[in-house]
Amino acid sequence: MEYGSIEREIHVDASPEVVFEVVSSPEHMSQWWTDDADFEATPGAVGELVWGDRAQVVPMVVVNAEPPRLFSFRWCHPEGQVDDPTASLLVTFELTPSGTGTRIRLTETGFREMGWEAAKLEELYRDHVAGWDTFVPRLGEYLARLVSTR
Template sequence: MEYGSIEREIHVDATLEVVYEVVSAPRHMAQWWSDEAEFEATPGAVGELAWGNREHVEAMTVVRADPPRLFAFRWSYPDGTADEIADSLLVTFELVPSGSGTLIRLTETGFREMGWAEAKLAQEYGEHVTGWDFYLPRLGEYVTRLVSAP
């Protein structure tokens, strides 16, 4: 298997602006992905994502913030600390107008560059595939609830 990148797409019936806010604002991200999110959506900003009762905490660094079309960040640093020169995974949300809504293109890259042994690479890649297959539909459901709310 390649283990190079994960690519997923989902269409949502919401504007680019709404979807951008949902993928780039901590208060929204914590509703569909992590349990907690703390960061500023500006390039170079460092923050963190946490799951459970902070049992799993990941540092993250915003790489690109081009409202309302693209939001990208790095995470999964080897020692858990955001570091400009450390290997990490890059998550990119590209937002494309599509009919009356938005096509969300998610890409996660950098698995091979992490320097993991083959077994660890396969495990991490598999866990991230499973994760995005679970969380991306939740993102779509959250956007639907958000735009349907009075």
């Protein structure tokens, strides 16, 4: 099996502007993925993603923010290495207008580059696959609820 990247794609009935806001702002991200988040959607900004009652706090660095079409960040850095772009995973949301909505293409890359031993690489890759299989549909559900109330 190839453990290089994870790709997920969904179509939502929301404009790229609304989708960009939802994938790039802490207050929205915490409604469909994390329990809390703190970051600015500005390239180079360092922030954090939080699960549980701060049980898991993961540093992240915004790589690219091009409203309303692209948002990316790096995370899963080895302890204390948030400034090393080669030692992290890259998550990218590409947003493309499609009909009356938006096609969201999520890609997570960098697994092989982390230098993990084979068993850890396979375990973490499968964990992230399961995670995105849960959270990408939640993103779509959250956007549907959000758009219906606007």
